[in-house]
Amino acid sequence: MTDAPHILIVDDDAKIRQMLTRYLTDEGFQVSSAENGAAMGECLARTHIDLVLLDLVLPGEDGLQLARAIRTRPGSGPIGIIMLTGRSDMVDMVVGLEVGADDYIAKPFHLREVLARIKSVLRRLRPTAPAELLSRPQADNDDVIRFEGWQLDLGRRELKAPDGSEIGLTTGEFDLLVTLATHPGRVLNRDQLMDLTRGRQWEAVDRSIDAQVARLRRKIEPDPKHPTLVKSVRGVGYVFTARIR
Incomplete structure (x- = not known):
């Protein structure tokens, strides 16, 4: 499905990238993955991404720095950001929101929870996405x-x-x-x-x-x-x- 939303997974854990890639692909999404900020930047430069699943703890630039970079990219359209982290510190959650994250999921997580959060963000971000993926009617453009x-x-x-x-x-x-x-x-x-x-x-x-x-x-x-x-x-x-x- 060429119009399927494109998800970018940014995590330095190869097993998590593979698990999420396999699951989200089976759910009908286009999926790319990156192990660090440099690889993320290359992916964003060469293809359209609708939403980034972004690990907070990464080698080099951390997830907060990368989220800020995504939000300040010149000429870029709206991109959803969901932070993934093993940390439970509330401060991290608040800071993530302050730099522009749309949602926040703590590890370990259930795959169905990740899917529900992705669909929720995409419904608001991309109301014209395929209904069979997001299961929500489009809004009235005259409102x-x-x-x-x-x-x-x-x-x-x-x-x-x-x-x-x-x-x-x-x-x-x-x-x-x-x-x-x-x-x-x-x-x-x-x-x-x-x-x-x-x-x-x-x-x-x-x-x-x-x-x-x-x-x-x-x-x-x-x-x-x-x-x-x-x-x-x-x-x-x-x-x-x-x-x-």
Whole structure:
């Protein structure tokens, strides 16, 4: 299937690469693999990749550095990033989110869990992917939320600034903005945001929402330190205060 999403596995453990490659290929995906950052860069340069399964602990550049590099690649389209790690430290999870990861899976993992996380990220990232792989209907391309000159296109999953430029958002940032913009004026606590954006597909960690909000503010607020669109409500959560048109 030529239109099947292309997954890149980046892990220095050959057995894990082989296991994931075999499993995801059997599930209908195109799959490539790399053992380190250099090999990852070569793969990204020569072929289109939809999602990267990225090990946190790698020789040379670690997964956090590589995730940051993926997010800052010039001229690249949206790429999903799911971090894989044997570490259980919550700090690693939060830092991974801050540099642009869409999800986080701790080793050892179940293959079905990896598959479910991949499909979840791709549904948001690539709504036109083959239905038999992602099993989700496409969104309405005419559904656009407008606020303060911004245009949030739910069907195309695009955000355009008042000057017409397109603003690159990770899937997590996009889903968070959609959730806030569809509940204008309503204070949402962190648990509600976790439920509405990801259905609690990962552990409900308060700081993960805070990290996503901080990164979203840097992209849409004139002054992220003094936000006017997404405001904090001390001790409760966040509220979207922009006027919806």
